[in-house]
Amino acid sequence: MQQVLRSCRALTVQTAVEILRQPLPVLVTTLAATLAALFPLVLSFQFGEEGRLVRDGVLALHFTLGVYLAAVAASATLGREIQSGSGALVLSKAVSHELFYFSKFLGVVLVLALFTLCIGLAAVLSTRVGVANYVVDPRAGGLIGMAIAFAYLLAGVLNYWKGRPFSSTAQLLFVLALLVSLGLVAVQPGGSDPASSLMQTALRLAPALALVFMALVMMTAITMALAARLPAVPVVVLAALVFLLGLIKSPLFGEASARGNIAARLASVLAPDWQHFWLVDALAGGGRIPMGYVGWAGLYAAAYTGGILLVGIAFFRDRDV
Amino acid sequence: MSAIIQADGLEKVFRDFWRRPRVRAVKALTFEVHAGEVFGLLGPNGSGKSTTMKMLLGLLHPTAGRLTVLGAPPRDVRVKSRIGYMPEESSLYPFLTAEETLDFFARLFPLTAAERRRRVAELLEMAGLTHARHRLVGEFSKGMARRICLAQALINDPDLILLDEPTSGLDPVGCRQVKDCILALAARGKTIVLSSHLLADVEDLCGRIAILYNGVLCALGGVRDLLEEPEQMQIFLPALSEDRRLPILAWLRDQTGVEPRWDHPRRNLERFFLETVREARGRVPDQTGVRISEEIRLAPFLSGSRGET
Numbered sequence: 139m140q141q142v143l144r145s146c147r148a149l150t151v152q153t154a155v156e157i158l159r160q161p162l163p164v165l166v167t168t169l170a171a172t173l174a175a176l177f178p179l180v181l182s183f184q185f186g187e188e189g190r191l192v193r194d195g196v197l198a199l200h201f202t203l204g205v206y207l208a209a210v211a212a213s214a215t216l217g218r219e220i221q222s223g224s225g226a227l228v229l230s231k232a233v234s235h236e237l238f239y240f241s242k243f244l245g246v247v248l249v250l251a252l253f254t255l256c257i258g259l260a261a262v263l264s265t266r267v268g269v270a271n272y273v274v275d276p277r278a279g280g281l282i283g284m285a286i287a288f289a290y291l292l293a294g295v296l297n298y299w300k301g302r303p304f305s306s307t308a309q310l311l312f313v314l315a316l317l318v319s320l321g322l323v324a325v326q327p328g329g330s331d332p333a334s335s336l337m338q339t340a341l342r343l344a345p346a347l348a349l350v351f352m353a354l355v356m357m358t359a360i361t362m363a364l365a366a367r368l369p370a371v372p373v374v375v376l377a378a379l380v381f382l383l384g385l386i387k388s389p390l391f392g393e394a395s396a397r398g399n400i401a402a403r404l405a406s407v408l409a410p411d412w413q414h415f416w417l418v419d420a421l422a423g424g425g426r427i428p429m430g431y432v433g434w435a436g437l438y439a440a441a442y443t444g445g446i447l448l449v450g451i452a453f454f455r456d457r458d459v
Numbered sequence: 460m461s462a463i464i465q466a467d468g469l470e471k472v473f474r475d476f477w478r479r480p481r482v483r484a485v486k487a488l489t490f491e492v493h494a495g496e497v498f499g500l501l502g503p504n505g506s507g508k509s510t511t512m513k514m515l516l517g518l519l520h521p522t523a524g525r526l527t528v529l530g531a532p533p534r535d536v537r538v539k540s541r542i543g544y545m546p547e548e549s550s551l552y553p554f555l556t557a558e559e560t561l562d563f564f565a566r567l568f569p570l571t572a573a574e575r576r577r578r579v580a581e582l583l584e585m586a587g588l589t590h591a592r593h594r595l596v597g598e599f600s601k602g603m604a605r606r607i608c609l610a611q612a613l614i615n616d617p618d619l620i621l622l623d624e625p626t627s628g629l630d631p632v633g634c635r636q637v638k639d640c641i642l643a644l645a646a647r648g649k650t651i652v653l654s655s656h657l658l659a660d661v662e663d664l665c666g667r668i669a670i671l672y673n674g675v676l677c678a679l680g681g682v683r684d685l686l687e688e689p690e691q692m693q694i695f696l697p698a699l700s701e702d703r704r705l706p707i708l709a710w711l712r713d714q715t716g717v718e719p720r721w722d723h724p725r726r727n728l729e730r731f732f733l734e735t736v737r738e739a740r741g742r743v744p745d746q747t748g749v750r751i752s753e754e755i756r757l758a759p760f761l762s763g764s765r766g767e768t
Contacts (some may be wrong), residue, residue, distance in 0.1 A: 141568075141569045144566060144569075145566065145567050147566075148563060148566035148567060149567075152552070152555070152563050155554070155555070155559075156552055156554050156555070159554035160554065222548075222550050223546055223548055223550030224550045224551060224552055226513070226516075226518050226546065226550065227544065227546055227550050227551070227611075228567070229516075229517075229518055230516045230517075230518065230539065230542065230544035230546075230621075231539060231540075231564060231567040231568070231615070232536050232537075232539045232540035232567055232568055232615075233536070233539070233567055234534075234536055301593055301594070303554065303595070456520065458473075458513075458518070458519045458520060459513075459518045459519075
């Protein structure tokens with residue numbers, strides 16, 4: 139059992155490293171952080187509700203770009219491994235098909251967790267950019283820009299001098315730079331207790347980010363189940379369809395399901411319900427998402443993800459590689 | 460001698476999307492591989508060699524027949540922990556360095572951190588890649604990729620080593636190195652199954668071979684037995700002058716009733732090439748890391764094989 143856990147950890151870390159060393163994750167994260175930094179500048183003078191708009195915008199970015207990252211990373215990591223033969227090589231070692239599949243899933247989830255952390259830090263900084271109506275704190279926005287520039291420049295230098303892989307180094311440095319930026323904003327002089335204000339913002343945002351992260355984990359499980367049997371292009375198309383189905387399941391199946399139509403009820407149960415994970419309205423007007431709700435949503439996500447993982451493993455365990 | 464691999468009536472049918480039979484890649488294949496031997500699977504492209512290899516590794520499910528490897532079904536994880544596999548293509552992770560690649564594969568076996576580090580260092584040294592240990596595998600030349608691929612197959616000190624086209628794409632120097640390595644492993648008692656369509660390699664290395672064509676076993680037996688021409692024989696002598704040679708030939712003609720032929724033996728082209736390169740290397744400094752030595756130095760951790768099932 140101990141060796142199974144060690145193998146699982148090795149495969150998970152290797153999967154995450156392999157994904158992070160490709161350009162996609164760092165580009166998606168940079169795009170999300172840049173847009174997060176720009177949101178207050180574009181929107182804050184229009185409605186006088188800059189805090190909410192920043193929050194909604196950043197969470198929408200988290201959801202959409204996260205779904206894209208989850209679908210592409212999950213389909214690529216499994217599909218490419220099978221196609222290139224590296225999966226066969228790993229499966230020729232003391233690794234079962236089930237362990238291989240589950241570890242690949244965990245590796246993608248690890249990458250999504252890092253993406254969520256980055257976007258969460260950028261979101262907290264971004265809400266600080268618009269400190270009050272019609273007032274913008276350019277230092278906070280500038281710090282996000284500086285964090286991106288610092289991460290890319292230092293990653294470039296380390297790649298040139300030490301041969302460190304650029305993409306993954308930039309991604310990790312970006313997290314570090316955002317944390318330092320957050321610290322700098324927290325201790326800056328002026329304003330009323332910025333550290334406490336940032337902490338409040340972070341505590342309010344964390345449950346919303348956690349909910350979106352759960353949805354991304356579900357999306358990863360769905361994509362991997364499809365990738366267990368299908369090639370990359372159909373996987374991404376079908377994953378997009380499942381995502382859309384989850385968005386419109388209430389108007390699509392709700393009425394028929396309420397009338398007792400078994401097929402509609404079954405479809406309603408099988409389609410993922412993304413609405414459980416999109417609670418940005420609850421944050422409006424100083425509101426908070428109750429932790430009890432996060433717990434129940436977590437249970438739903440865990441059950442759904444577990445079920446889909448079992449289906450995926452059933453697809454994969456007898457697959458010829 | 461105990462059988463490490465027992466295949467009985469093995470069949471593999473690949474199916475299309477609708478589960479209709481598309482290709483019968485292997486048909487009624489029956490053979491055994493014994494402990495400590497080097498066994499060759501020989502055949503042209505598409506003859507079912509790689510499919511057979513993958514069935515031995517549990518990567519493909521046989522459609523019919525019975526297969527045991529090291530006394531158990533090949534999908535058993537305990538069996539796989541005693542096998543090393545070098546695939547036809549160097550299917551490694553291009554974004555990992557050479558050192559990370561070996562370390563990753565080592566982590567899939569129950570090794571302590573110190574033992575893992577030792578094996579990685581020894582295998583890098585054996586493969587002549589210590590200088591390139593921090594380079595990404597995706598940037599490697601074909602020869603370097605094959606060497607790191609062979610190194611990963613040995614990370615668990617396997618009892619059974621499966622090598623799919625081990626010398627494919629290598630230059631003669633790399634080929635010789637891999638062949639020397641295989642012979643050294645065999646000398647330590649490892650059981651080796653290799654597939655190839657390079658006849659000279661198989662002849663150099665294998666004790667027994669199976670020849671496949673279109674998925675069917677066409678010949679099975681010892682290389683010497685299969686290649687020997689018992690109706691003829693050759694005699695090796697030091698070079699003789701004509702006045703000494705002619706009476707011997709006349710005597711042979713009288714004894715056998717046929718005209719005997721004579722010729723000077725030729726050097727093997729591979730040997731001549733390696734000697735030429737070795738001489739050139741003395742004059743031009745090398746940067747490839749490939750060693751041309753008289754004796755291959757296996758990684759010290761590679762033990763003599765247990766062999767038993």
